[in-house]
Amino acid sequence: MKIHISLLLCAVLFPLILFAQMVAINNPSFETGDGAAVEGWTLSGTQGGAGESRPYHGFRSLWITGDGAKGSSSWWHSSALDVEPGKAYILSFHSRRDLSSSDGHALSGTNLFNVNLKDLTDKWQPYRLVVFMPQSSESQQLRFGQFESKARLSFDAVRLARAQAVHRRYGAVELGLGERIIGDRYNFAPPMAEHHTIYFRPLRYFDGRFDHDRCIFADNGRLEFEHSIAEHTIQSANLYLWTTHQGSGDLLVEVCRDDRRWVSLGHAEPGQKKALALPDSLFPAKSLCVRMSASTEPNAAIVLSGYRLEAALDGEPVYGAGDTRYFEVQRAEAGVEMAVDCPGLFDPSQARKGITLKAMKQGRELSGDL
Structure with missing residues (x-):
């Protein structure tokens, strides 16, 4: 629909x-x-x-x-x-x-x-x-x-x-807040401090507490991002984390590509901009998922204040920074999701293209009267 x-x-x-x-x-x-x-x-x-x-x-x-x-x-x-x-x-x-x-x-x-x-x-x-x-x-x-x-x-x-989120488009490429491509170089760093949220385009799963500009994980807490760029494959990537430990605990970092086989990168070292090496066997990849899982003692926590993924892409060069607008939408029946396209939200010269709403259920587009 x-x-x-x-x-x-x-x-x-x-x-x-x-x-x-x-x-x-x-x-x-x-x-x-x-x-x-x-x-x-x-x-x-x-x-x-x-x-x-x-x-x-x-x-x-x-x-x-x-x-x-x-x-x-x-x-x-x-x-x-x-x-x-x-x-x-x-x-x-x-x-x-x-x-x-x-x-x-x-x-x-x-x-x-x-x-x-x-x-x-x-x-x-x-x-x-x-x-x-x-x-x-x-x-x-x-x-x-x-x-x-x-x-x-x-x-x-x-x-x-x-x-409901609407992200900026550059042709088929969709980029949200915190995402940027310069030529063949992709970068994502969630702007938690600027926008006071964790809801960004790459977010896939979050089980923890969000406190103003950081994520806090107790035992079994988890955060996942999925990086996928339309019409481009990821050729290589670097991952950096900013974490602190409040008490005893570890943050396990795992990654997977399109086949969903998780590969452990080990435990994140506490500190600022700590690098984790991604194996060459992951690439090329149409999508790259990063999973961070906390294991802590009672009353302990792990704080994630920064995350950055830098990747080299294969495909037509793109030059642009992502953006996102959020609006309120009626909750549809169970399983129904809305997709929205409104180029004029980000570029006034395209305002005449209007707004397109698409209703989806179980991955299929619905048809009929709204």
């Missing part, structure tokens, strides 16, 4: 919202409750409530404050979310802080995906996070809180919807 929409202004629509349907959140604007109590939300530590002073939407907003002690944190958390592990969602909300104290910062996201808000002012500001739900059996909840702050931090108008 394909739908073509002629949208001359699609290049400037960000975020682009199609058929948006929010995930059910109990009391998303914090209007319901008795006094400082907030129905559907639970406070963990320090002070907080729902106040009527300067709400963004409705009559009340959520607030929290801490004692400013070093390393201290507290938060409000929602009831369990009805979300699908391994999928990305867009979390939208507004936040502000009073100016009684400039220390600390606000926390936002979920219990497994945190983004720090360090630029709050006393005026309401909109925030839009691309939250990836880890492939974990752990229940996931929204979380809004504070870290080392004595200021009063406020939140309001929360919404959560499934996310």
